[in-house]
Amino acid sequence: MDRIGLSLLFLFASTGCCVGSNILPTGPVDVILGNNVTINVLPAKTSDDIIIWGFSDGESSANVATLRPNGVNVNDRYKGRASVNSTNGYLTLTSLKSQDTGDYMLTILTGGGDTLTGKIKVRVLDPVSSVVITSDLPEAIEQNSTVVLTCSSKGSLLTFTWTNNSNPIVDDGKRLTLTNEQSSSKLTIKDVLRYDLVGPIVCTATNKLEKQSSAPFNLTVYYGPEDVIIKPSATSQYIPSKSDFNLTCSASSSPSATFTWFHDEKELKATGQVLTLKVIEEQGFGKNIGDYKCVAQNAKTKRAVPSAPVRFSVMGE
């Protein structure tokens, strides 16, 4: 290593650098892994200046290259990767590796006998990639489930944002909570509602240089039954025997509800959305006036909801 360079690096180490002169831009400079960086020198170089570039990763220091009026000397460690422009003294490093993260130190020994020093931080960032959303639950039950979505990504110095059908999702401190970690972000939705995760929900991971979004995510939230309505095909207290009469039951439910039927508290042997008078009469119901109702059931939410009663009796032939 260059003797002047070495002694000056020790000088940096002992004095803590940056002796008041602005000879380098303000850092940090962020660079994506594998890319190149050029560090500019602020003062214009004069022909008899000596320019010394050094590097410190916080644990050890090394000379990178030295530019003298008679030419550039690049440290073996940096051969083929570092160059110094002899006109302006700018340092260029190519194919940056993670280990290149650290402080780059510049010393200018001016022809006039002054020593100027400066330091700039360079951060080599891993590229942003593999941004994915995963759910802790494969499916959810409305009002019952707390769903935790995790967005994870590769890359360094990431920040995360979430959108719902392109609108930003914000932490409301109640039902929606966002927690960010170094390389992931969690969106917690308490007491999930049916439209919460129709989205599409997208997570974007960003660092200072790049951003990448996840594939759109949606999750089925099962709900209901609700609005269980029984509808007789004719509204009358008395229904003629063997007539084309039936009861239809409907409900709002996901997945679709299944139905059972009751005459007063007795269950009929019938399933399906429509109960015909034929079935009622075949099972011997209908002779006495009574309340008919349907019960809608949801296999996923395990909820069973009865309709209001419909009251009638069947008139003999």
Ligand SMILES: *[C@@H]1O[C@H](CO)[C@@H](O)[C@H](O)[C@H]1NC(C)=O
């Ligand atoms: C880095 O510099 C080398 C040598 O000058 C060049 O071939 C390469 O294309 C540069 N890479 C990028 C990502 O600019």
Ligand SMILES: *[C@@H]1O[C@H](CO)[C@@H](O)[C@H](O)[C@H]1NC(C)=O
């Ligand atoms: C060095 O810098 C000068 C002035 O900015 C520029 O014109 C020249 O192309 C650079 N040389 C190299 C090898 O990059």
Ligand SMILES: *[C@@H]1O[C@H](CO)[C@@H](O)[C@H](O)[C@H]1NC(C)=O
């Ligand atoms: C997403 O948007 C829909 C429609 O505006 C809304 O009902 C739902 O609650 C939103 N979900 C989240 C997680 O913010």
Ligand SMILES: *[C@@H]1O[C@H](CO)[C@@H](O)[C@H](O)[C@H]1NC(C)=O
């Ligand atoms: C998400 O939404 C798309 C389009 O609406 C649909 O095709 C897909 O099945 C949904 N996926 C889930 C898991 O619900």
Ligand SMILES: *[C@@H]1O[C@H](CO)[C@@H](O)[C@H](O)[C@H]1NC(C)=O
């Ligand atoms: C129910 O009754 C209505 C009115 O009489 C009739 O149009 C319909 O076809 C009936 N449905 C069934 C499944 O029997």
Ligand SMILES: *[C@@H]1O[C@H](CO)[C@@H](O)[C@H](O)[C@H]1NC(C)=O
């Ligand atoms: C929904 O929550 C209620 C009350 O905590 C519970 O009794 C019920 O079993 C839950 N349903 C499902 C399907 O988990």
